[in-house]
Amino acid sequence: MSDTTTIGILGGYGAVGSAVARRLHQSTAASLLVAGRDLGRAENLVRSLGTGSALAEPVAVDLADPSALDRFAARCDLLVNCAGPSYRILDTVARAALRNGTDYVDAAGDDPTFLHLSSGGGVHEWRAAGRIALLSAGALPGLSGLLPRHLANIVGQATRLDAYLGGVAPLTPAAAGDVLLSRGPEHGTPGASWRDSTVRERSIAPRRHLSLAAFPRPVDAFPFLSTEALRLARALQIGQVNWYTAFGGDRLPEQLALSWALQATDTADLVNAAAEDVQRHGTWYGQEFHLWDADDAEAPAAVLSLTCDDSYELSGFMAAATTNAVLAGEIPAGVHFAADVLKPTKIFQALSADRAAKISLHEPVAQPQQS
Structure with missing residues (x-):
């Protein structure tokens, strides 16, 4: 991915999402979209970031509105999902990412999400599209x-x-x-x-x-x-x-x-x-x-x-490190658990x-x- 990459962080003002936003704001030259239902909280988080390498923009996105989720995903080159509860969201955000040609990192996601993504040949869809979905990119599991x-x-x-x-x-x-x-x-x-x-x-x-x-x-x-x-x-x-x-x-x-x-x-x-x-x-x-x-x-x-x-800060570290691995081209296309494909020693x-x-x-x- 290039320096003009746009990274969307859904749940970007939450405990994990804010840690991801702070880290990526300092470590990448990408544009950040800090998103969630509460635009005011997203605006506050963006104001708190201070100086850094990345530009950041607050965005209002309601997961219950498929059209709004699609519009948000369409703006992203990579979508980092830190919203929860993840076991209720399951594959909702991941499928929006795939529909809009966007790579995906989930700070949670876990086996229930993997099972949903795998049904009906879903794993093949990600490989065929040349897109990446990384699940369980937090402290535990991950x-x-x-x-x-x-x-x-x-x-x-x-x-x-x-x-x-x-x-x-x-x-x-x-x-x-x-x-x-x-x-x-x-x-x-x-x-x-x-x-x-x-x-x-x-x-x-x-x-x-x-x-x-x-x-x-x-x-x-x-x-x-x-x-x-x-x-x-x-x-x-x-x-x-x-x-x-x-x-x-x-x-x-x-x-x-x-x-x-x-x-x-x-x-x-x-x-x-x-x-x-x-x-x-x-x-x-x-x-x-x-x-x-x-x-x-x-x-x-x-x-x-x-x-x-x-x-939560530890999960933010892991999700940001996973995001950086995708940006660096280290991950093959397809659906993976983060621990299975990241470089452990790195x-x-x-x-x-x-x-x-x-x-x-x-x-x-x-x-x-x-x-």
């Missing part, structure tokens, strides 16, 4: 699938991966909506692990009061074998994967279990529960990966730890130099201890 790949590049053939992902963070209504909707086999399997090319249900138990380098205080880790973890296991040919969601507070997991049991759709209780945890424990987020290269090794061959104050190096997080590699260590 970066969580890239960092273990970088670790595997260092270690070599991996035999086992343990992953711990989470912390304490406020939830926006859109993010809470995605959390409520992230149930079912298209998202993952609670309590399951990966063993010798098979999903083993109810095979591992929660781990309480774990002390890990990625988190400033002990966390409770609940096994959830996500679809991203499955793709990673198959891609790296790992025999054993234990994938955990880590909670640094009590209120959010309690409310989440209740909301799921009641099949609740109102996000307010979940947003309030997350806010209570933040009030008690502060805001922090982490990802930690332990990778073994021998079945009989007591300690992992390498450990990668990431910690940050703001998970992303690791960029993140290591970025303010979004602190990231480090550790020497072999013993298993985390439970208190």
Whole structure:
């Protein structure tokens, strides 16, 4: 793409979209369209950008208006979708991008969106049009699938991966909506692990009061074998994967279990529960990966730890880095998950130099201890 590229950021004044807009405003010479339903908020975000390489324009776009969405997509060479809840939007924005000859990056998107795009030969349509759709270009899933790949590049053939992902963070209504909707086999399997090319249900138990380098205080880790973890296991040919969601507070997991049991759709209780945890424990987020290269090794061959104050800023880093990879011509046409096609070591190096997080590699260590 040329320097005259126009990048549209839908949901551009939200928690993730504003982080993407700030980064692209500084790092590209493209024109930015900061879009959403509330023109006033878009205007405020544009005013806050200050000086930078890119020109920025606020735009009012309502996802419920297909004509308005098409007009917006037609102005873009690349459309970055940061609107939510993503599990309700699904492929709506992506299909508008394809109709208007626009490349597409989704900070979320995940498997439900991929399934919708794949139906009826949809993947072939993107390749035939020479257009790119990149899904799951956020912190989780996305970066969580890239960092273990970088670790595997260092270690070599991996035999086992343990992953711990989470912390304490406020939830926006859109993010809470995605959390409520992230149930079912298209998202993952609670309590399951990966063993010798098979999903083993109810095979591992929660781990309480774990002390890990990625988190400033002990966390409770609940096994959830996500679809991203499955793709990673198959891609790296790992025999054993234990994938955990880590909670640094009590209120959010309690409310989440209740909301799921009641099949609740109102996000307010979940947003309030997350806010209570933040009030008690502060805001922090982490990802930690332990990778073994021998079945009989007591300690992992390498450990990668990431910690940050703001998970939305981390998703903004990932979505912007994905956008830059498209601009650089690094991605083939078609529909992809970002972690499957981005360059893991390049992303690791960029993140290591970025303010979004602190990231480090550790020497072999013993298993985390439970208190």
